Amino acid sequence: MSTDAPDRESAVPQQSTATVCGPVMFRRDRKDRIGSADRNLLDRREDSDWAHHDPWRVLRIQAEFVEGFDALAEVPKAVTVFGSARTPTDHPEYEAGLAIGAALAEAGFAVITGGGPGAMEAVNRGACEAGGYSIGLGIELPFEQHLNEWVDLGINFRYFFVRKTMFVKYAQAFVCLPGGFGTLDELFEALTLVQTRKITRFPIVLFGSEYWSGLIDWLRQALDASGKISSGDLGLLQVTDSVEEVVRIIRTTVEQACPEDAIEMGRVES
Structure with a gap:
C-alpha cells in the first residue's frame, strides 16, 4: 500500500495581495481588471464606442423618461392635438387649429402638440392667446425643426417611443387635424391602445x-368587412367639422370618467 499522502499544504493557493476596488476584491491574475473608480471616470479615453452600445442607450432612454415625467407631472387635464407641420398659416386648417386650441383652453384643458410648425403651431398659438397652457413635445429629426414660439412648456426628445408615452400619459383625449405619416402613426398608436384597453375612456376625434x-x-370596407377588426371598433373614432363638437365630445368623456374634474370646470353642481 502506498504511504504517499496528498500534500494538503500544496493544495492551498499561494497567498496573494488582495486589491479592493469599491465593494469588489481582486487577487492574482484578476487584478489587471481593476483601477481607481475615480480614475476610470475622469481619465480621458480615446475610445468612445461605449456611447453607442445598448447598455448606454438604456440609460439615455431612462433619462428621457425621467425628464418627461418630471416636467409634465403637474400638468393639468390636457388634450393632445396632432396635425401637419406643413400646414401654411393662411390655410383653413391653420385657422381650425387656432380655434381648437382656443376652445380647449377656454374649456379648462391644457393643449399638448408636437411643438412644431404648421397645425401644431396653430393649436399652441390658439391656446396661448386664449390664456391657456400650451405644451410642445418636440423630436430630434435629421432636418432642422424648432419648438414654435407659442409653446409655454417645451421638451425635445431623442426617441419617438418616449415622446409617444408622454402624448398619451398626460392627455385625456386625442384630436387629429389633417396630417401626414406622423399624424397617422400617432392616430393608430392611440387606436391600438384603446382597442386593447391599455387606456380607457380616451376619445379620438378626427377633425x-x-x-x-x-x-x-x-377601414370600413377592408378591415371591418373582412373581420380584421372587431365589430364596433370603428366607433372608437369620431369625425367632426365642428370645433364645438370636439370640445363637447371630450368634456362628456371627462365628466363620465371623473366627475370631480367636471365640477372644477363648472359643468356639474357639487
Missing part, C-alpha cells in the same frame, strides 16, 4: 370629414 373620409371608408 375634417372631407380629409378623413377616405381612411374611414377603407
Whole structure:
C-alpha cells in the first residue's frame, strides 16, 4: 500500500495581495481588471464606442423618461392635438387649429402638440392667446425643426417611443387635424391602445370629414368587412367639422370618467 499522502499544504493557493476596488476584491491574475473608480471616470479615453452600445442607450432612454415625467407631472387635464407641420398659416386648417386650441383652453384643458410648425403651431398659438397652457413635445429629426414660439412648456426628445408615452400619459383625449405619416402613426398608436384597453375612456376625434373620409371608408370596407377588426371598433373614432363638437365630445368623456374634474370646470353642481 502506498504511504504517499496528498500534500494538503500544496493544495492551498499561494497567498496573494488582495486589491479592493469599491465593494469588489481582486487577487492574482484578476487584478489587471481593476483601477481607481475615480480614475476610470475622469481619465480621458480615446475610445468612445461605449456611447453607442445598448447598455448606454438604456440609460439615455431612462433619462428621457425621467425628464418627461418630471416636467409634465403637474400638468393639468390636457388634450393632445396632432396635425401637419406643413400646414401654411393662411390655410383653413391653420385657422381650425387656432380655434381648437382656443376652445380647449377656454374649456379648462391644457393643449399638448408636437411643438412644431404648421397645425401644431396653430393649436399652441390658439391656446396661448386664449390664456391657456400650451405644451410642445418636440423630436430630434435629421432636418432642422424648432419648438414654435407659442409653446409655454417645451421638451425635445431623442426617441419617438418616449415622446409617444408622454402624448398619451398626460392627455385625456386625442384630436387629429389633417396630417401626414406622423399624424397617422400617432392616430393608430392611440387606436391600438384603446382597442386593447391599455387606456380607457380616451376619445379620438378626427377633425375634417372631407380629409378623413377616405381612411374611414377603407377601414370600413377592408378591415371591418373582412373581420380584421372587431365589430364596433370603428366607433372608437369620431369625425367632426365642428370645433364645438370636439370640445363637447371630450368634456362628456371627462365628466363620465371623473366627475370631480367636471365640477372644477363648472359643468356639474357639487
